[in-house]
Amino acid sequence: MTTTPTETTALETIELAPSYRLPIxxxxxxLAIGFLNIWVGGVIALFGIFLMIQAATLRLRFSPTDLDVYRGENRIRQFPYADWQNWEIFWQPVPILFYFKEIKSIHFVPVLFNPKTLRECLEQRCSPEL
Incomplete structure (x- = not known):
């Protein structure tokens, strides 16, 4: 079930709804660049199709203690909030990239999820002052 942070408490798990704005x-x-250069346009269009598949299959779930990445019902990655040092959503007019830094690594994730809910969950669970 997909819910929003305003409907829940910090103790509940929130699954973000997919957003197809970036892939589309x-x-x-x-396709537009394909009129100028078929190869470059084709590569960009294929990347858009790849993003579309990722948006359809991946889910982010914010639990009380960590961010979980799921493919279907299988959890493929877990990121405990205790390891986070910083996060940012880039380009506010049209959010396209979500960045977060853990103690040992950094991560860049395309915004394939509802950006408003993503920001609300991050502010609620991982204060920007990390």
Missing amino acids: GTLLLG
Whole structure:
């Protein structure tokens, strides 16, 4: 079930709804560039299709203690909030990239999820002052 942070408490798990804005935008950009250069446009369009598949299959779940990445019902990655040092969502007019830094690594994730809910969950569970 997909819920929003305003409907829940910090103790509940929130699954973000997918957003297809970035994949569709990338696909359309690839098609437009394809009129100028078929190879470059084709590569960008293929990347848009890849993002579309990822948006359809991946889910982010914010639990009380960590961010979990799921493919279907299988958890494929877990990121405990205690290890986070910083996070940022880049380009606010049209959020396209989510960055977070852990103690031992950094991560860049395309915004394939509802950006408003993503920001609300991050502010609620991982204060920007990390």
